Amino acid sequence: MTPAGAAASPAPARTRVAPWRDERIRAIAIQVLTVALILGFAAYLAGNAAENLRRQGIATGFAFLGREASFAVSPTLIPFSPADTYARALLVGLLNTLLVASLGIVFATMLGFVVGIARLSSNWLVSRLTLAYVEVMRNTPLILQIFLWWDVLRVGAPQPRDAWHFLPHVFISNRGVVFPVPFYDPVYLWMLAALAAGAGAAYLLRLWARQRLARTGERPQTAWPGLTLVTLPPILVFIAGGAPLRLDLPQVTRFDFSGGQSITPEFAALLFALVAYSGAFIGEIVRSGIQSVSRGQSEAAQALGLSRGQTLRLVVLPQAIRVIVPPTTSEYLSLTKNSSLAVAIGFPELFSVSNTIANQTGQAIEVMVIVASTYLVISLAISLAMNLYNRWTALVER
């Protein structure tokens, strides 16, 4: 970094350097120049935009958000009618994005762990078939998969009258997927509370076991008691509340279904494709994470007399998790961003609702600013959460 003259000269500090060779002056000059260039370019673009908007007679600003949307959105998580505002339409879209993304993350993680472990199976058939699955998923574009599943439901699936049903009371037709859900009952709230209390107790048990391990070197058996503490209270509350399980079973009517929970073909195709796609990527991450733990670790653990299960739980997995978490974070981020492909099949998540609004109002710049900053906030939130988790699992070095 130091210019040759300054380094070679034996006389300290006295050497006068020409201002254009002085490192500090240069640094400031470069920075000022960069900022000026970028600001200038931005100002040029903004000037053009202002001129173009003036010519087209488009008003700028976010006032349009309060106006009536006058388009329908379905499905929605919160009530929405065309008389509601654009702002509420965006909120509906955002909630749909969050729904798809969170369901997708949960299912893709589960699938990913299964895939990752299956890839390492000592059974040749299992590992080969999983490898084939991973290669197919990774090397074909996601949007193609979304289109395929969408068409399978839209074009391939039958009318509701003769819907496919592989599981009792679950119907797949060209109207989407319908499955039973329990009717709401106040006892469920109490069950939730019982679950939380049980989880708290299990956590305390774990703390106690840790302390005991540190004090006496004994490892108290906590797996079964912990599991019982978490699962038993809700079950007891359920029974005490009179076991109020009434299922809302879907019925086939003439042209559609009544009852049950239904999801549209768009939602089903999007979620299915996202999970299958990201699951393959997460599977590879899990596989490399497990492989990154050197063989010596599990051999050493077995030499210490740990059982196979203990080796996996206490030695291999804690080390593998550290390798798995950071790349999984970026996989979650891309799943969330990929949910915007819904615009291609018309599922109303954030991007596709924004697209409609931009087309209707002409305020494309404002809408894009909202969309971009919303995705940024979601991305940052996921990164933050995963970083916290990462810090929690990371190796504590001296």
Place this chain on the structure above:
Amino acid sequence: MTATAALQWLRANLFNTWWNSALTLLIACLVLWLLPGFIEWAVVKASLTAPDDRVCQAAGGACWAFIADWFRFIVFGRYPYAEQWRPTVVLLIFAALLLSSVDRRLKGRWLAIGWVLGLVAVVVLMAGGIFGLPAVDSDLWNGLPLTLILAAGGLGLSYPLALLLALGRRSPLPTVRMLSVLYIEVVRGVPFIAWLFLLLVLLPLFLPPGLTIAKLWRAEAAFALFIAAYQAEVVRGGLQAIPRGQYEAADALGLGYWKKMRLIVLPQALTITIPAQVNTLIGAFKDTTLISIIGLFDPVLDTNTALNDPAWRLAYIEGYLFIAALYFVFGYFMSFYSRRLEKSLSQGRR
């Protein structure tokens, strides 16, 4: 001898525990149950020629007749029918360039020159207007050539920006560093489809009144700007992996910043990140399919358009399988190459 070896292999890999044996039997049953059905559908009862999808359905198998009927549209889109030898040559040029990049006898400078010349030839062939070739509007450069132009051109154009961003992110100058981080994180935090939308729909708003840029080049710009952010992170990884001693040795030799980077640091950083760069290329290749949403006729939109033909509405599985196979062959080829490269690079370092 071989029989016992085969038996041993079976025992070691398929029947080593009772759990694995059960799994093997289960999977074998599934495969034996599904595979004949699939072969019957895909080969035995498939129709290679048929007037429409109902005839295929009556035959009870796959409708490859749809692909046969619409093949040229899926691969070349709306490029003038009589001129389609030109995109065919373009595909051959791309194949030659890719193969010569994989074959590692041709290296560095000559390869780069080959790509530049090849891309120029591609654009000249597609556009026409000289050498007696009829001019073809860039809106009609559809199908597979479009995909390859976008991916290769996007990657090539993104390269200088990616290098600048990667260097900027590790620069000692705070504003340069901040601006690079801002660019990289904002671009990566927002879905690509949003950026495509921004550049295709909104770019005209930001240009001086009267100036228009063809849709294709706007998409190309979006690609370059988007890939640059990802490629910058790849290169940054390489920069961080170069030992401090290399930087310090360059300083000790009295090299200035740019010389140090150009002669010492970047050659090493770029070499060790080649596999990761190939992965970015595969990603970019798959991401080109997003332009179908914006209405550019890549193979996906071509297929969707072809499927709107009422005669072939039911042939969607065949259509999507065909394109998926196209992408798969390319992606598999590239990732195979990247894995082999990784192996040979890591051998060199040991």
